[in-house]
Each structure stands twice: as structure tokens, then as C-alpha cells.
Amino acid sequence: MASRRRSTGKRRGSGGRVVFAVFLLVVLAAAGWGAFVLLAPYGPQTPTFVEVIPGSSSMRIGRQLQEAGIIRSQYAFYAERWLQHGTLKAGDYKFDHPAPVSEVYDRVKRGDTYTIAVTIPEGSNMFDIAARLEQAGFGPAQSFLSVARQEAGLLSDIDPQAKTLEGYLFPDTYKIGPKEQMPQIAAMMVKRFRAAALQLGLSHDVHQTVTLASLVERETALDSERPLVASVFENRLEKQMPLMTDPAVIYGLLLQNAWRGTIYASDLQRDTPYNTYMHPGVPPGPIANPGIKSLKAALQPAQTDYLYFVAASKNPQGKSLFAATLEEHNRNVAGFREATKKAGNQ
Secondary structure (H helix, E strand, C coil): CHHHHHHHHHHHHHHHHHHHHHHHHHHHHHHHHHHHHHHCCECCCCCEEEEECCCCCHHHHHHHHHHCCCCCCHHHHHHHHHHHCCCCCCEEEEECCCECHHHHHHHHHHCCCCCEEEECCCCCCHHHHHHHHHHCCCCCHHHHHHHHHHCHHHHCCCCCCCCCCCCCCCCCEEEECCCCCHHHHHHHHHHHHHHHHHHHCCCCCHHHHHHHHHHHHHHCCCHHHHHHHHHHHHHHHHCCCCCCCHHHHHHHHHHCCCCCCCCCHHHHCCCCCCCCCCCCCCCCCCCCCCCHHHHHHHHCCCCCCCCEEECHHHCCCCCCEEECCHHHHHHHHHHHHHHHHHHHHC
16 A cells, blocks of 8 residues: 555656646746847848837837837837836837847837938028938928028018028038928028027127128138138128129029029129129128028128138139239239139140
8 A cells, every 4th residue: 555655646746847847848938939039130121111100109119110020029119118118209210120129129219210311511502402402302492492482480580681591591411300391391400590690699680691691601612711701791891882792693693593504794784683793782681501600700700901802712723812902903813814724724
């Protein structure tokens, strides 16, 4: 009898070990699967976009990412939420390579949204900006031009005279969401101008200052010359002399769709409000969007007696030639023509 009891005990002990072993295998398998889901990279090999709508819950975002093939399991995303915490950011996200779910979660937590970088160089006018935005895929250039012409109300507090946004579309590199509309893009640029104006203390005579700054911007690309060019304009205005600046004439032609790529003598006789050979004073408004250095030059022109200059862009020597008298200016023009002739013969 005793031997039978010992045999029964062995069988029971053996069965318990089997159950434990099976349980352990299940736990290890589950842990392995969980680690695999959490740690193993997964996702698309080609660009895939996911839009996270403002107010989306973590459950909805996880489901979106799983359905888009960005993560293996939405539950792994929830696990990361429990581990990392943090606020998830709305926006457009671009996924273009396999990644562990922790990386995906971290991107959404940081708000690492997909944007398109658009660089607006100093001196660009609204036509140039519209073309760049069209090239970047934000829609027809004409759409931006319509906004620039119709949304001058954005400037009513700082420049009630503004008829368009020209001059206030601040040159910078903008990171723009792919679904941003033209009005929001324009507002972004105006906001950047306001920040620059605040930095410079520009709060009075804004219209004239920005208009002069746009002329300075188009007349020279050399930082050292900007205050000198501004001084020429200020001196001529003080003496009630016409500004006689070609970039303003060109802008008037652009507005009339009459610009032929080169300025001709006949263009100087074309009566537009921006023809500073025919009309005294500053043009009706800015002719381009000046950068901060040209704005500063317009605010603080150099103290000179210069009334004339040959622009750097026209001089093979790469610098502007300034003069206080017409006689000196004529000598500079003659020297410029001779230098141009020599440069063409080389």
C-alpha cells in the first residue's frame, strides 16, 4: 500500500511540473512577442502620410497608425503611451522607413510633423514668392497673388496705407505644413515681419520706411552699402529731387504685365505710379520685401552728402559708386561704361 501512495505522489508532482512548464512557455512566448512588437522595426519602405487631427485620442492615433501600416499593433502604441506619457501633437506626419513603435510614438509626442521648407530671399516681390510657393506644391501662383492683394487688412494697425501685403512678406526660410492654405502662409510671413519690426523698434512712418527699405534692398546686395544707398534716397527726398530708381520702374511694369526682362529707354517714359523718374517722392508702396538689414538702413541712413550712385549690380567691379555732384556722377558713369566695355572684351 505504501508503495502505491509513493507512485501516486510522483505522478501528481510530474503533472504539476508540466503545467508550470507550459505556463512558463506561454509567459515567455507572450513576453517575446510583446518585445518583438515593441522593439522590432516595422513600417513602410516608401513615404506614407498620416494626418493626426487636433483632439484625437491616443487610441484613435494608434488605430490610424496601425491601419496605415506604420506600426504592427495599436496596443503596442498604447503601451508606449503608458511608458512615455506626454501630450501627442496634431499635424501631418511622414513615415518613410521601418522603425520601432517607440520611435513612432516619440515623433508624435514631439510634434515632428512633416513640413516643406520654402526659402524667400531678401528682395523677393510677391510675384517671386507666389512662383516659389507654386513650385513647392502649395497651389497656383495666382492664388497667392490674390491673397497678397486682398488681405491688406492684416496690416491695418501698422500701415493703414497698404494696398497689398507687398513689403510685409518677410524674407526667411519657412517650414510649412503640406496642407496649409495661401491665406495662412501669407499670415505667417506677416507675423514674421511684425517680429522683425518689433526687434528694430519700427513703429512710426512704417509705410515710408518699408517702401524705402524695399528700394535699398533692390539696389544693392552689399550690407556695407545699404546705409549709403538709403542716404542717397533721403538726401534726394530732402532736396525734392526725383529718386530715379530703376527697380521701382520695373515694379510698375510688372503690375501692368509690361515688363520685358530688360529696362528700355521707352520704359522710363511709361507713366506708372511707380515711375520715380516721372513722379517725385517715394513710390505708392514697397516694390519688394526687404530683409532686416535694409529695414535697419532705412531707419538709420548714413550721414552723407551723396545724391547719386551707380548700382553695384551694374558695375563689373561689384560695388556701387557714390557721388555728391552730378559732375562726379557723370565721371563714375563714364568709368562704369569703360569697365563694362573692357569686361565684355575679355
